[in-house]
Amino acid sequence: MKRRTLTLSAVAAAVVIGAGTATTVxxxxxxxxxxxxxxxxxxxxxxxxxxxxxxxxxxxSGAGSGADSDGRxxxxxxxxxxxxxxxxxxxEAVAAALRHTPGTATEVxxxxxxxxxxxxxxxxxxxxxxHHVVVDPGTGKVLGAHVEPDDDDDDDxxxxxxxxxxxxxxSAADAARAAAGRxxxxxxxxxxxxxxxxxxxxxxxxxxxGVERHWHVSLTGTTPTPAYDD
Numbered sequence: 001m002k003r004r005t006l007t008l009s010a011v012a013a014a015v016v017i018g019a020g021t022a023t024t025v026x027x028x029x030x031x032x033x034x035x036x037x038x039x040x041x042x043x044x045x046x047x048x049x050x051x052x053x054x055x056x057x058x059x060x061s062g063a064g065s066g067a068d069s070d071g072r073x074x075x076x077x078x079x080x081x082x083x084x085x086x087x088x089x090x091x092e093a094v095a096a097a098l099r100h101t102p103g104t105a106t107e108v109x110x111x112x113x114x115x116x117x118x119x120x121x122x123x124x125x126x127x128x129x130x131h132h133v134v135v136d137p138g139t140g141k142v143l144g145a146h147v148e149p150d151d152d153d154d155d156d157x158x159x160x161x162x163x164x165x166x167x168x169x170x171s172a173a174d175a176a177r178a179a180a181g182r183x184x185x186x187x188x189x190x191x192x193x194x195x196x197x198x199x200x201x202x203x204x205x206x207x208x209x210g211v212e213r214h215w216h217v218s219l220t221g222t223t224p225t226p227a228y229d230d
Contacts, residue, residue, distance in 0.1 A: 038134040038144030039113035044085050046112035047078040076210030082117055083184040083206040086110055086137035090185050091173050093119035093140070097133035100142040101125065105172065106161055110137065110186040118143065128158050164190060164199055168219040175201035175217035179224040182215060183207045191216065194227070202227055 088096075094105045103125030111120050119135040130148035135141070172188045179185055183205030194200035200216040203224065207213070214227035 039116045039118050041143050042113075042116035042118050042136050043138035044117040044136065046082065046115055046117045078210070079206050079212060080208060080210035082110065082112070083186055083210075084208075086117060086119075086184070086186075088119070088135070088137045088140045089176075090119065090188065091176055093135040093137065094121055094173065096135050096140045096142055097121035097123060097145075101131045101133050101145055103129075103131065104165070106190070108172075108188060124158055124161060127162050128155065130158065161190070164192065165219075170201065170217060170219050170221060172201055174222055175203050175224075178217050178222040179203040179205055179215045182213060182224060183211075186212075191227075 090108050090110070094108050097108075097119075098105055101123045103123040105121055106124050107120070107122035109120045111118055117137050119137050121133040121135060123131040123133060125131060131145060132148060133145040134143045136143055172190075176185045176188050182203075184207075185203055186206050187204040189202045189204075190199065191202040192199050194202065194216050200218050203215045203217060205213050205215065215224035216227050217224050
């Protein structure tokens with residue numbers, strides 16, 4: 001997870017230090033508090049690694065820019081499919097995670113694990129305890145959750161994150177909603193080096209054709225602007 005560098009991946013956290021609202025999502029069942037096998041229970045299958053290997057081998061058998069282009073096309077098809085298959089939005093995944101584990105959602109990311117797609121959500125509770133919550137992108141069910149072991153890096157990260165978000169008016173959920181018109185939101189993160197903005201939310205979107213883009217949303221505004229490091 002990127003939180004230890006103050007880069008907090010999250011395609012739509014719902015609450016930021018007492019601010020913001022969560023979108024309600026219906027789901028059934030209780031989560032297993034062990035995430036070691038949580039991903040295997042996801043209802044959404046990721047692009048198979050063997051399929052990727054076959055595509056890479058096929059692309060590699062070509063020469064020059066043609067093979068590179070084929071590889072990019074394969075990546076875009078995979079991106080588009082995975083974004084499409086995540087019927088539960090990032091914002092809904094955060095809502096589910098916070099219902100299970102109250103606190104401040106600081107990171108959410110659509111990820112592939114054990115051949116399955118999951119939403120990974122990090123939650124900071126009490127300003128000091130990190131939780132990792134896994135949510136099914138097909139049903140909104142919380143598949144697993146655990147408390148991250150305490151260490152000095154985590155303590156320092158919690159203090160920095162709380163300080164960075166204190167007094168801000170735009171939550172990660174707000175940033176995700178602001179960028180939703182640019183594509184399917186697949187992550188939101190707190191970028192502490194957003195050029196002249198200083199700190200800002202960085203939102204990743206995927207277009208229907210699988211093209212990924214990154215956007216900055218101010219911690220005090222709701223207008224997405226291109227992140228020029230793309």
